[in-house]
Amino acid sequence: MNSTLDRKLRPEFLLRVVGVAFFAYLFFGFMLLPCLNTLTSIFNVKNAAGERDPLAVIRFFLAGSMGKYVWNSLKLAILLVITVNIVGISIVLLTEYFDIRGARILRLGYMTTMIYSGVALVTGYMFLYASDGILTTALKNTFPNMNSSWFSGFNAVLFTMTFACTSNHALFLRNAIRGIDYNTVEAARNMGAKPFKVLWKVVFPTLIPTLFSLTVMTFITGLCAMSAPTLLGYDSINPEIVRLAGSSSADEAFPQARAALLSIILAMFTIVLLTVLSAYERKGHYLSVSKTKAKLQKQKINNPVWNVLAHIYAYVLFIIYMTPVVMIVIFSFQTYSAIRLKKLDLGNWTLINYFGQQDYEYLTGRGKYKTRVGSISGVFANEATLGGIKLSFVLSALAAALACVIVVVACNYMFQKNHKKSGVVLEYALLFPWLLPTILICYSYRTYFNSNSVWYVGNQNLYYAQNVRLLIVMAYTVTKLPFSLRMIKASFYSIDEELEEAARNLGARKIYTFLRVKLPIVLPSVLAVFALNFNALFTEYDMSATFASTYGTSYAMVIQAMCREEGLYGYNVNASGRRCASTVFIMVVSGIILYLVYGVGARDLGERLEAKDRRRKFFAKLTGKST
């Protein structure tokens, strides 16, 4: 009896009780209940007569006015799958499989979407191609009759997203193609297969599992597109949900219930697609049976015509990828007037788009010049921009860290031998947000917590004033849980079970073993996930747009606002310049994070000690001291 009580009072047992309570609170309070509320709200509407009419929204939907958004999203998703796969496969083959001159430079260009994406990328493309963009302005000067609004609507969204969504191909398909055993290619060639036959019959089949996963993910991305349709003007589901969520029933019929219905439709699509993907992944992937795998060697295109065409294609893609980046970087150092005229002024460079303020002089309608003191301001001098950066920095860092901590604790529990069944339950609970589109979670939070009657948050309205920041952190955290779990769980697999046993054999208790042995092993991966989470959240648009309010104006919303400010001369006139500088700032932040994750962070203790030793020797040499 006493021993049972003793066992129950042990810190490990108490920690487990607290852990179970916390995860239950997180799952029910911030995943299940808000989403169930959204689901029930569809059937909880009243008609014009004030009577409860559960099927009113469904009828409204079937009447056809809402179907447009679903169809538009589906159209975008389907075409995006085709275009992204064409471009994605092309960039991987051109840099990894075929022998194309300048492949390293090309690869850098193709991977630029890794350091700037989402709203930054869309605004970057707009800077170039919008009606007042650099390229459009230049073309308009040459062809005065051209439609200056050519870059808008569906085509613009498809074009932008095609190039924005190839990052996954650049990462995962590249790894898959690098994993091919070159001996299989040689064997096929040896048996008389022509190069393209080898590509089609030997190489492609090994890439199909990766391509399938990428296709599903691209489809979901297209379906849930937010920043591109919003900024480029295309009626798809997500922007409509955000619009309806902010609308009043005085203006249109049951907007909240319609938003809920659209988000549930999106969730259903996502669930079906992810189920298909999981079923496919469970079938198992192609595995190389080779014991001595040979490194893939690049294939020369022997036909000169094809070779030239491949080179042209590679460099055209490179130009498409690089032009916005180069232009944005260059123009971020140009003066306000150069940016306004979309004309490079090579004799006049400035840092005003980053730092400091400048007065703005303009001609009034009465023909007089007026001066606005300090109207031209840089990213780090403009209060609104700086506020957005600070808010996004704090909220993203908090959420990224919180997601990592939750997942590490969960993984430590899941990977203990006697927690198999409860570990599976916990894993599914943390993967739950993966099944739901981000917009559904955010919309659900916005509506569910916009009241004083949710007891488990202390009857506080979380969509009110400063509380919205807490809501944003929770939304950020919850949506990052599945990704964090997949990544961190993989690193837990790399912990040799014998390490834990060795520690216990040397007298260490479970908590000590976790802190001193297991955590240091997974820490580089955890920090990498933290950095990637932070990177994604820092300029995140979809959730920011849903929670946009005075107290919740994130960096992405500030960038979006910059797209609109340009016409308001006299106030914040430097919006385009700041936009360029903002994008460059994002690229620098992302670049540093990726370097820390994949460069420095990937080193093990041995490599770090060796680097330390090299540094010591280098400084000793510099100072003339012997080592």
Place this chain on the structure above:
Amino acid sequence: MIRLNDIVVKFGAFTALHDINVHVKEGEFFTFLGPSGCGKTTTLRTITGFIEPVSGSVVVKGQDITHVPIEDRNIGIVFQSYALFPTMTVYDNIAFGLKIKKLKKNEIDAKVRDIAKKVDLSDEQLQKAVSQLSGGQQQRVAIARALVTGPAIICMDEPLSNLDAKLRVQLRNELKKMQKDFGITTIYVTHDQEEALTLSDRIAVFNKGYIEQIGTPNEVYNFSKTEFVCNFIGDINRLSDEVVQKAAAVNSEVNPKKHNYVRLERLHVNVDLQPGQIGLDGVVTMREYYGLYIKYYIDLGSQTIKVIEKNDGVRIYEEGQKVQVVLDPRDIMAYEPSEKTEGEE
């Protein structure tokens, strides 16, 4: 020193260990030998506390430790993978157990440096990451870490299996020397019979959760108690009925009703027949050259028999050559047919 009394271990419905009884003497190098899945590692893990037996007891120095938590058993382990903590330096790896015991810093330092010296690790190596060491050095770190806390026993779970053949032989000798120097009771798990024979004072041969024989290397090799042991340890010929009949004709102790075996090195080719021996005519069908010796496959008509001959550089037989194999029936090891041989059902 260590007594395992009627240990039974079950994994669900499967019984992994059936009534295991072992007595390991103080300072002894005792090996658990057997094929994969025979229960040798399970027995080791029962001693170290990672597995709790369904019944039976583990007694160390007269104290029953069957239900003592792992961390309180004071038994050192060298794991198959060495299980060195990759995020710590060699020094920190060795000091880990001492830090848990909350020893003073200078005491820890003294103990770490002392044990490092004994296992031949330099001060410079102590500051390295374990990934910067060779396989042999890593093994020494693992041994140092297991020994530094002063355990009563050290258990080693196939610590040489990850190494290449040459290093394995080299470290085998070092291991034996270290064990003698420290004088610590050692339980060693391996499936490699050569390792077991060269290292051990005594060997327990495991099969399907049972111990088939416990004995010195000479006893298990030359006087294998069971058909499984004679098959598992070293290479052997099972004699055909025809050969057994011939042997029985000259030696009444040979029993044709039993399964009769003879070791390869007990047979000789083209030597003078001595009284009590039999000659078996055959043809060399294959020859394997090992340098120090040569293994011949000789077709006797009723069976192909394997013979090992010392390579003296003179008497080397060609494939197709007719030879006479000489067998002394006293070298035959015989087992009752009811005993199942390896692979037989």
